[in-house]
Amino acid sequence: MSPSSAAELLARRSLVALCPWASSGDLLDPPAGVALAALDGAALLTLDEPGRALLAAWTKRADRVFLFDEARPALRRLLRAGVDVARPACRATLEALAEGHGGQSESSQICAGPHDAAERAHKIVHRLEGLLARVDERGQKKVARLECLVLRAFAALESRGLPIDVDAWSRLIDEEKQKAGVAKEELLALAGPHVQRDLFGVPELNLDADHEVKVLLERVTGRRLLDVTRATLASLDHPMARALLLWRESNKLVTTYGDAFLSHVDRRTGRIHATFVPLGASTGRVASRDPNLQNLPSDARFHRCLKAPPGRALVTADYATCELRIVAELSKDPVFLRAFDEGQDLHSTVAATMFKAEVSKTKNPELRQRAKAINFGLVYGMGAAALAAQLDVPHDEGERLLQQYFRTFPRIKDALERSVETALQKGYAETVLGRRLFFDPETLKGPNARGELSRIAKNMPIQGTSADMTKLAMVRVHERLLDETKGSAGLVNTIHDELVVECDEADAERVAKAVEREMADAHRALLQRVPPEVEVHVGPHWMH
């Protein structure tokens, strides 16, 4: 088939399936060509210059939808060829929403050649109607629209990559190696003869082997241990436990964020091109891997290494107290709403209301701490035991606090219970956008199933609505920055309720305003009652 038949197809049809083929598995390499398919015809297009220009002219249009088998990797490849798809649709995404499971669809590899690509394009375009009907049956049409649109932003984000100062980062890791060594020496000195040494005096102790550590600590302290987690070790109040904790802290940084992490810095771009899985979590949250860019140490030393190149800047923007604002919106609790309307410190207000005392960050801070623990815990469907543990008070005190909380804020109790009711009656929990988490009837027959369902049903609408909001914000921010900066500015990371954008230094203030505005508008599109609060920082590096 000739380019002219591709041109004809693209002009004629507003929905076209598009499957790229490529010889390399590298997402930084552009595809060799694409297969196009509509219900009434098909064409192949090699991505040499005339083909590329033809395709790019059609894909950028808002009145043309391009259906992919797996959109995100395909969009990444196309971006490397200078082809941006404004309105992608994704078979795998729709499938996930129709099936009600997460996003790790059986990874359909890139097509090796035009034949495979043509076959796949034909297949998906003919299956689309049925697939959309199943999505609709599940009530996930609006969610599907957002999930498809946001793939463009994710592809661009992955393709752009996160900038990092590898040398500065490596120096931090070296420091941590040093600290880990010191901590281990300290620990060995404290252990003395309790640790065996081989012929050459090398201690036979593997601090990574929890069982060895447990045996050693039990011997030295004379106490029985249930486990060797941080909390247990801290409660021992023993110098050897403290040395072990210091070793763990540094060793964690060395193993997880050292060479293993830096191996993901791309040779060519010097940046990190992680994989983002938009439906990676059952709640609608995004997952990130290879590497995970959503659990980098919050330590400012590390954030300072995530640095824009010379002449460039990073804009960091996050939704302040996002989940508690969602709780306020869902419950319409007057105290919560008023606190947000008036810009009060919510934890202080909650503490003052439930304890009938004056509370601020400096006045009666222990009451504020209690309120804060409950505020966060309620988002997770926390029980009295967990609260008591968190606050280090007796169980009945935890019970009492929780009761007092729900007596003071009955609408919050009602809202949480409504979620559980819906889950039991309809079989799913739901976000503000209408994203649903369907409960598997099989797994709900276990003895602890009721409690688990209850916690998930309470948490999902909150966590999931936050995800709805951030994804909507990503779509808006991505489009706005394309319009305003012609692609010089763009997203480089997203962490649940935070966006990181890279731009020219000269544009930074304007970009910051645009990001703030789009995030606030995304909030308002979902939550009508509670006001948004977006915190924005501009700097040479990631600020949080």
Place this chain on the structure above:
DNA sequence: TCCGACGGCCAC
């Protein structure tokens, strides 16, 4: 060489 389960721990 790979796999999965597990304990532990990083993030929100």
Place this chain on the structure above:
DNA sequence: AAACGTGGCCGTCGGA
């Protein structure tokens, strides 16, 4: 730690 939600990565362990 815990009857506190969502993830991913590390190392060990036991097994193919």
